[in-house]
Amino acid sequence: MGENLNIERLRASVTNEIDAQRHQLSELSLKIHANPELGFHEVKATAWLTQYLEENGFSIERGICELPTAFRGSYGQGKPTIAILAEYDALPGLGHACGHNLIAACAVGAAVASKLAIDQLGGSILVIGTPSEEIYGGKIIMADRGAFNNVDMAMMVHPWVYNTAATQGLAMQNLEVEFFGKAVHAAARPEAGINALEAMLNSFAAINSLRQHIKSTARIHGIITDGGQAASIVPTHSAANFMVRAEDDAYLDELKQKVLNCFIGAATASGARLEYKWDEVRCAPMRNNLTLARLFRQNMQSLGRRMPLFNPISAFGSTDMANVSQLVPGIHPLVAIAPKDVLVHSPQFAEVAASEAGIRGLVDAAKALAMTAVDLVANPEIAVKVKKEFKQNK
Ligand SMILES: [Zn+2]
Ligand SMILES: [Zn+2]
Numbered sequence: 001m002g003e004n005l006n007i008e009r010l011r012a013s014v015t016n017e018i019d020a021q022r023h024q025l026s027e028l029s030l031k032i033h034a035n036p037e038l039g040f041h042e043v044k045a046t047a048w049l050t051q052y053l054e055e056n057g058f059s060i061e062r063g064i065c066e067l068p069t070a071f072r073g074s075y076g077q078g079k080p081t082i083a084i085l086a087e088y089d090a091l092p093g094l095g096h097a098c099g100h101n102l103i104a105a106c107a108v109g110a111a112v113a114s115k116l117a118i119d120q121l122g123g124s125i126l127v128i129g130t131p132s133e134e135i136y137g138g139k140i141i142m143a144d145r146g147a148f149n150n151v152d153m154a155m156m157v158h159p160w161v162y163n164t165a166a167t168q169g170l171a172m173q174n175l176e177v178e179f180f181g182k183a184v185h186a187a188a189r190p191e192a193g194i195n196a197l198e199a200m201l202n203s204f205a206a207i208n209s210l211r212q213h214i215k216s217t218a219r220i221h222g223i224i225t226d227g228g229q230a231a232s233i234v235p236t237h238s239a240a241n242f243m244v245r246a247e248d249d250a251y252l253d254e255l256k257q258k259v260l261n262c263f264i265g266a267a268t269a270s271g272a273r274l275e276y277k278w279d280e281v282r283c284a285p286m287r288n289n290l291t292l293a294r295l296f297r298q299n300m301q302s303l304g305r306r307m308p309l310f311n312p313i314s315a316f317g318s319t320d321m322a323n324v325s326q327l328v329p330g331i332h333p334l335v336a337i338a339p340k341d342v343l344v345h346s347p348q349f350a351e352v353a354a355s356e357a358g359i360r361g362l363v364d365a366a367k368a369l370a371m372t373a374v375d376l377v378a379n380p381e382i383a384v385k386v387k388k389e390f391k392q393n394k
Contacts, residue, residue: 007378010117014370015303017113018363025366026359028052029105033354036090039132042069045088045101046129049108053127056112065145067138069131072147073108075115076124080383082373083126083148083328084111085156085321087133097350098134099159099337102362106157109362110369117370123377126151130320137281139320143327153292153329153386155372156321157365159358160334161342161349164311165297167332169286169325170219170245171252172318174279177203177263178226179272183236193234197227199270200238206262207242218255219245245318248285286322287393289329291386292372296333299371303364307333313340329390337361 018025032045046069050060053073061072086107087100107127114125128147132138139147148154158167181196207220214220222242228235244259246252260276267274293309300307311334321332337360338352352358376383 007374010120010374010378011371013116014113014374015367017116018109018366018370021109021112022363024052025105025109025362028108029101029359029362030354032088032101032104033096036095037088038092039089039135039138040067040069042088042131045104046071049086049088049104049127049129052108053111057115058111058127065142065147067131067141069129070138070142070147071129073111073127073129074124075111076118076122078122078124080152080376081124081126081150082114082376083128083151083154084369085139085154085324086127086129087156088129089132089134091134091345094345094347095350096353097345097347099349099353099358100133102159102337102353102358103156106362106366106369109366110373113366113370114373117374117377121377125373128154133320137283137320137323140281140283140323143323148324148327151328152383153289153376154324155292155296155331155369157333157335157369159337159353159361161336161338161340161344162311162313163300163305163307163334163336165293165300165307165309165331165333166288166290167286167319167334169283169322169332170217170247170318171249171285171322172243172245172283173252173256174281175242175244175256175259175276176239176279177242177274177276178237178239179267179270179274181234181236181270181272184234186232186234190234194271195234196238196272197235199266199272199274200224200227200240202266202269203240203263206265207259210258210262214255215247215251217247218251219243220255220259283318283320284322284326286319286332287325287330289325289331289386289390291382291389292329292331293333295372295375295382296331296368299368299375300333300364302371303367305335305364329386335361335365
């Protein structure tokens with residue numbers, strides 16, 4: 001009984017702490033928003049975030065995993081080690097149209113408030129600064145380089161257009177393709193040419209046909225990055241960039257071969273030579289830890305925000321957090337900061353990411369993360385349950 005009271009008091013004090021820091025967190029988030037930096041160039045954001053953590057008693061390691069704009073801030077020594085992940089990269093031409101400025105301020109705010117629980121009950125809290133989510137998938141590199149080796153659970157929250165505690169995240173890999181043809185005058189000697197653009201267009205047609213017969217959760221989409229030089233010259237070179245996504249790794253492998261067959265078929269038909277390269281970076285499917293997701297959901301609901309465990313309209317795409325979730329128990333809940341008709345990665349979403357609704361999302365998410373950290377350090381049996389679920393679902 002006395003213990004429960006103590007936990008309730010701690011939960012109240014971490015949320016009060018975030019209210020007390022609200023102005024600073026909002027300023028931090030707006031500053032990052034006003035200074036958008038692309039993946040692996042997030043120099044200012046990293047400096048501001050680590051400064052805030054340092055001022056609040058965290059020890060900081062900069063440039064971890066040989067990535068200059070990655071960092072780790074830590075507080076406390078004991079177990080469990082709870083990591084809160086921060087993203088802070090912007091999008092080319094659109095600024096913070098994915099709201100990573102809010103993710104960053106939310107992560108440091110939640111971690112600083114969680115100190116109150118660590119001081120009383122032990123455990124440790126980390127902020128892991130993960131650069132370049134958008135362009136490269138920085139967490140995939142960091143996961144490979146051991147950034148999550150001593151972490152017991154990893155959490156982050158992403159602003160979105162609806163609330164959900166568990167997030168769909170598709171396995172995904174990029175494909176670069178090129179066709180090499182033979183240039184001739186398009187009117188004078190067409191019979192001597194090999195048209196690299198037609199090979200590409202036939203590939204698109206084949207993929208469009210294939211799309212009818214794939215699982216409804218899978219996605220294939222691409223753009224042509226080179227379609228020739230002039231209408232009077234038979235295009236000698238064409239290039240495209242494709243993304244292939246599927247719900248699990250096995251189906252992604254199957255689909256990758258089917259997509260590739262479309263290009264191989266078009267090469268055969270046209271006589272153009274095909275060169276292709278699958279990106280070495282591959283997004284894993286998201287593995288939601290439902291014990292953690294339920295805790296987070298409960299804490300969000302205690303703040304008056306309705307949050308389903310799974311949102312039936314859930315369609316998120318892919319995230320490098322999924323690769324982390326394959327290594328340690330993790331969650332990547334989404335918090336609504338805009339109505340459903342606003343598109344993420346649009347100028348409107350960039351606007352919302354600097355609005356009062358955005359800050360409200362940041363503050364609620366930081367409170368729920370900090371309360372979840374309280375739950376985890378206060379109830380060792382919950383931490384055990386989180387790990388047990390993780391092992392069982394492997
Ligand atoms: Zn994004
Ligand atoms: Zn994002």
